[in-house]
Amino acid sequence: MSAQNTGTDDQTTLTTDTAALAGELFAPGVGAQAGPPTTPAPGTGTAGDTPPGAHSHGGPAPTGSPAERFTSTDPDAFPRPTGREEEWRFTPLRRLRTLLDGAPSTTRLQWDTDLPEGVELTSVPAGDPLLQGLPEPVDRLAALTRRYSDGADVLRIAKEAVLDRPVSLRLSGTGSEDVVWGQLVVEVGQFAQATVVLDHAGLARYSGGVAFLLGDGAQLTVVSVQEWAPGTVHGGQYDAVVGRDATLKQVVVTLGGDLVRLVSNVQYAGPGGQADLYGVYFADESQHQEHRLWVDHATPHCRSYVVYKGALQGEKAHTVWIGDVRIRPAAIGTDTYELNRNLVLTDGARADSVPNLEIETGEIVGAGHASATGRFDDEQLFYLCSRGIDAETARRLVVRGFFADVVQHIGIPALQDRLMATIEARLGALPDLEEQPVEVV
Amino acid sequence: MTSPTTAPTASGTDAGSVLEIRDLHVTVGEGDDAKEILRGVDLTVRGGETHAIMGPNGSGKSTLAYSIAGHPKYTITGGTVTLDGEDVLAMTVDERARAGLFLAMQYPVEVPGVSVSNFLRTAATAVTGQAPKLRTWVKDVRTEMEALEMDSAFAERNVNEGFSGGEKKRHEILQMRLLKPKVAILDETDSGLDVDALRVVSEGVNRAKADSPVGVLLITHYTRILRYIKPDFVHVFVAGRVVEEGGPELAEKLENEGYAAYVKDSNEQAKLEASQG
Ligand SMILES: Nc1ncnc2c1ncn2[C@@H]1O[C@H](COP(=O)(O)OP(=O)(O)OP(=O)(O)O)[C@@H](O)[C@H]1O
Ligand SMILES: [Mg+2]
Numbered sequence: 107m108s109a110q111n112t113g114t115d116d117q118t119t120l121t122t123d124t125a126a127l128a129g130e131l132f133a134p135g136v137g138a139q140a141g142p143p144t145t146p147a148p149g150t151g152t153a154g155d156t157p158p159g160a161h162s163h164g165g166p167a168p169t170g171s172p173a174e175r176f177t178s179t180d181p182d183a184f185p186r187p188t189g190r191e192e193e194w195r196f197t198p199l200r201r202l203r204t205l206l207d208g209a210p211s212t213t214r215l216q217w218d219t220d221l222p223e224g225v226e227l228t229s230v231p232a233g234d235p236l237l238q239g240l241p242e243p244v245d246r247l248a249a250l251t252r253r254y255s256d257g258a259d260v261l262r263i264a265k266e267a268v269l270d271r272p273v274s275l276r277l278s279g280t281g282s283e284d285v286v287w288g289q290l291v292v293e294v295g296q297f298a299q300a301t302v303v304l305d306h307a308g309l310a311r312y313s314g315g316v317a318f319l320l321g322d323g324a325q326l327t328v329v330s331v332q333e334w335a336p337g338t339v340h341g342g343q344y345d346a347v348v349g350r351d352a353t354l355k356q357v358v359v360t361l362g363g364d365l366v367r368l369v370s371n372v373q374y375a376g377p378g379g380q381a382d383l384y385g386v387y388f389a390d391e392s393q394h395q396e397h398r399l400w401v402d403h404a405t406p407h408c409r410s411y412v413v414y415k416g417a418l419q420g421e422k423a424h425t426v427w428i429g430d431v432r433i434r435p436a437a438i439g440t441d442t443y444e445l446n447r448n449l450v451l452t453d454g455a456r457a458d459s460v461p462n463l464e465i466e467t468g469e470i471v472g473a474g475h476a477s478a479t480g481r482f483d484d485e486q487l488f489y490l491c492s493r494g495i496d497a498e499t500a501r502r503l504v505v506r507g508f509f510a511d512v513v514q515h516i517g518i519p520a521l522q523d524r525l526m527a528t529i530e531a532r533l534g535a536l537p538d539l540e541e542q543p544v545e546v547v
Numbered sequence: 548m549t550s551p552t553t554a555p556t557a558s559g560t561d562a563g564s565v566l567e568i569r570d571l572h573v574t575v576g577e578g579d580d581a582k583e584i585l586r587g588v589d590l591t592v593r594g595g596e597t598h599a600i601m602g603p604n605g606s607g608k609s610t611l612a613y614s615i616a617g618h619p620k621y622t623i624t625g626g627t628v629t630l631d632g633e634d635v636l637a638m639t640v641d642e643r644a645r646a647g648l649f650l651a652m653q654y655p656v657e658v659p660g661v662s663v664s665n666f667l668r669t670a671a672t673a674v675t676g677q678a679p680k681l682r683t684w685v686k687d688v689r690t691e692m693e694a695l696e697m698d699s700a701f702a703e704r705n706v707n708e709g710f711s712g713g714e715k716k717r718h719e720i721l722q723m724r725l726l727k728p729k730v731a732i733l734d735e736t737d738s739g740l741d742v743d744a745l746r747v748v749s750e751g752v753n754r755a756k757a758d759s760p761v762g763v764l765l766i767t768h769y770t771r772i773l774r775y776i777k778p779d780f781v782h783v784f785v786a787g788r789v790v791e792e793g794g795p796e797l798a799e800k801l802e803n804e805g806y807a808a809y810v811k812d813s814n815e816q817a818k819l820e821a822s823q824g
Pocket of ligand 2: 608609610653734735
């Protein structure tokens with residue numbers, strides 16, 4: 107089921123598929139190949155005797171099941187993107203060339219950190235076993251990033267540490283012409299509880315990989331804010347490996363920059379894991395914001411919950427949301443739901459939304475997705491107006507609420523207030539909000 | 548924004564208001580799909596009066612309520628609605644509310660991310676024309692929530708989101724209490740309520756009636772709410788118009804005998820009209 111929208115659709119459509127029909131969708135045995143690594147193993151090896159799905163050119167033969175994801179640390183193992191590939195077909199490659207053709211560089215973002223007790227920030231050189239055990243890049247840009255970042259920064263949260271405040275990493279672009287390559291590994295020890303904020307600002311050409319490795323029972327909240335200056339190009343691959351009974355909450359907030367393309371992958375290293383992936387984005391004139399998610403359920407009794415909401419305004423504002431969720435045969439007891447909502451505020455903007463759920467076992471708790479792209483919800487506007495609230499204020503309340511609904515999951519009031527203020531300022535710039543009649547279509 | 552020049556604020560009225568509906572015709576749908584739902588409704592609701600409207604499913608009761616409130620799904624094809632002589636149909640949805648109309652909806656809408664407290668305060672500010680004083684406002688809201696047996700935690704929840712059917716209805720009456728309309732239309736506020744909730748909600752409406760001469764148009768299928776909120780008039784609504792009017796005794800009759808006789812009459816009349824047209 108996929109829902110796409112050109113931005114001219116002014117009807118709110120909601121399509122929900124609750125797919126408990128896996129038995130009918132997949133013949134027995136089909137798609138029963140090895141899953142991804144269930145633990146980040148040293149070297150390129152994985153749990154099991156086959157490499158993770160189509161891990162290299164010599165990987166397992168196709169099985170006729172939904173496409174395996176090709177991964178490699180070698181950039182040249184990926185063809186140069188032409189724009190026809192599934193993973194690049196929505197991306198304006200011309201604007202990403204600065205990164206795709208980028209040369210190695212030692213330029214870094216400026217780091218301003220606040221590290222509470224229980225947290226260590228260090229680094230490892232290229233070739234360190236830690237890096238070899240990370241989930242592999244899923245596209246050429248991510249592979250280039252892994253290679254050129256030449257080692258990694260490592261944030262370690264001690265086992266059982268319960269941090270008294272969020273870890274704040276403020277990463278600012280300095281305006282350099284050079285591409286900045288970065289790799290960060292966040293290791294969260296067993297039963298630790300932490301919040302990590304990656305707060306991106308300034309002007310940069312940046313490609314950053316971030317891996318989150320959650321030990322058993324760990325609870326990690328990750329907030330990634332993209333409040334880049336205009337002109338910034340940001341590509342990134344976020345990988346989470348969720349340990350047994352561990353909980354990941356990721357909140358991605360993309361507001362600034364010229365082009366932002368973030369790929370978030372989740373895999374589970376043991377049963378009982380949970381991943382809540384929230385996102386909000388707001389694209390203005392000519393901004394391209396692309397969020398691609400890939401949740402790979404290969405382990406029993408794990409949960410995933412995805413909610414991404416975006417608004418678009420202005421000519422050539424373009425957002426892309428791809429939500430791939432795969433439930434492999436071994437992942438019995440899986441519970442997953444994903445939702446993408448797009449609010450198209452003006453003509454000329456385009457929101458692409460493609461949820462994709464592949465289910466290879468019938469023994470699941472639940473699996474569903476919904477995608478809707480449209481204008482304001484007129485019933486909400488009517489409700490507010492029927493209480494005396496003028497149409498303009500009602501629209502602001504609805505849009506504000508649309509975002510607040512996700513932003514409130516961050517759990518850091520000061521940051522939430524800051525982001526909502528930014529969003530409100532952006533809404534204030536909306537030219538013809540006043541003129542739009544309240545109309546139920 | 549158009550300023551509500553035709554819409555005096557709801558506050559500060561002592562004399563009762565008059566809502567007059569004359570020969571109201573309403574359709575839903577566009578073009579060839581347009582379907583006439585209201586077929587000439589006449590009704591007058593004066594301040595202080597309570598009118599019950601009873602009628603079968605699909606007869607157009609909610610359509611009447613929404614049309615008065617200005618829901619854009621409905622097209623007015625004929626007739627007038629005035630409040631104290633002002634043309635309600637010429638007003639925007641928000642102007643109607645500021646003029647003193649209130650609709651407690653059959654299915655209140657969820658508004659994600661907008662807290663009840665923010666919503667109520669914004670609405671009160673709009674209706675009274677000024678931000679209510681924080682101290683008295685907080686006290687007023689709290690007092691009324693307690694009276695409606697709503698947990699104070701509701702103030703921080705998102706509007707109607709995840710509310711049970713009964714909680715949504717209490718929330719509607721909470722709004723009625725705080726916005727103090729001149730005329731309130733209650734669309735099946737009693738449906739889905741258990742006996743306790745029905746009493747609590749009815750008492751809320753009766754407090755409003757005691758505080759000011761509010762006109763109440765109460766749409767219901769059942770007489771049980773009429774034991775708590777005494778109607779002065781009962782109207783039988785069938786196939787888009789009022790087919791009979793009477794006092795409270797009419798409600799008892801309807802409960803015992805149903806609408807069959809009225810529906811039959813109405814069908815015959817429709818046939819007659821069709822053959823004439
Ligand atoms: N968009 C629409 N297109 C076609 N018909 C519609 C539309 N909306 C409402 N109707 C029809 O209008 C008629 C009146 O509906 P309305 O909701 O006003 O009835 P009601 O008297 O409130 O019923 P109930 O007692 O079930 O609440 C119904 O037959 C309904 O199907
Ligand atoms: Mg109804």
